[in-house]
Amino acid sequence: MTRDARPRERATDERTRTIDWATLSHVVTPQALRYRAIDVGVSTDKRRYEPGEPVDITITFRNRLPIPIRIRTDSPNYWYWTVDGLRSASQVPRAVPDRPAAFSFTRRERKRFQRQWHQRMQVSEDDWQPVDPGRYTIAVGLTRSDAAAHGLVDTAVIEIVS
Numbered sequence: 001m002t003r004d005a006r007p008r009e010r011a012t013d014e015r016t017r018t019i020d021w022a023t024l025s026h027v028v029t030p031q032a033l034r035y036r037a038i039d040v041g042v043s044t045d046k047r048r049y050e051p052g053e054p055v056d057i058t059i060t061f062r063n064r065l066p067i068p069i070r071i072r073t074d075s076p077n078y079w080y081w082t083v084d085g086l087r088s089a090s091q092v093p094r095a096v097p098d099r100p101a102a103f104s105f106t107r108r109e110r111k112r113f114q115r116q117w118h119q120r121m122q123v124s125e126d127d128w129q130p131v132d133p134g135r136y137t138i139a140v141g142l143t144r145s146d147a148a149a150h151g152l153v154d155t156a157v158i159e160i161v162s
Contacts, residue, residue: 029067035150037065038105042081042140042154049160051133052119057081057156059113059140063105070104071152073143078103081115082139090122103142119160133162 029037038061045056059081063069073079078101083089105111117138120128141153 029069033065034069034071035152037063037069038071038142038152039064040140040142040152040154042138042156044138044156044158047158049119049158051160051162052130055117055119055138055158057115057117057138059115060110061103061105061112061142062110063108066107068104068106070102071142071144073101073103074145075099075143076101077143079113079140079142082137083117083121084136085139086121088122089117089120092122092125131160133160135159 041058041060041062043058043060045058049055059079061079076099080087087094118128119131121131122128135157136159137155137157139153139155141147144150144152147153
């Protein structure tokens with residue numbers, strides 16, 4: 001029997017293992033570089049609004065690197081948005097699980113989310129109050145206690161005019 005005529009052996013699992021690039025990247029990429037790799041952005045459809053006019057908010061997270069990146073977060077809710085420091089424009093605390101998670105990005109991945117703020121602040125479980133004309137800061141950040149220190153927060157200022 002010639003060499004080419006022999007039945008071919010099937011490759012075993014050990015010979016066909018693949019590399020989990022996301023895990024490898026997480027292990028070998030320094031944490032400081034991971035922070036710089038993620039670009040956080042928030043924008044609105046306009047800068048000035050009439051009272052009661054909905055504010056369309058676009059939230060963008062982008063991995064600037066050609067390698068997968070994973071960033072640990074303090075919660076399974078990877079990110080948050082605020083209006084003048086109130087999460088989701090609410091004074092009502094939300095029950096968020098207190099366990100860490102990881103926000104993962106493939107290489108050069110961009111994640112985009114849309115929210116709409118109706119110029120109201122939640123003051124109780126079922127009561128939303130309209131806001132007065134003025135300037136408001138909309139912020140977005142990763143759910144980490146040190147997000148601002150690592151540049152993982154962005155803001156946009158809007159004005160409600162009467």
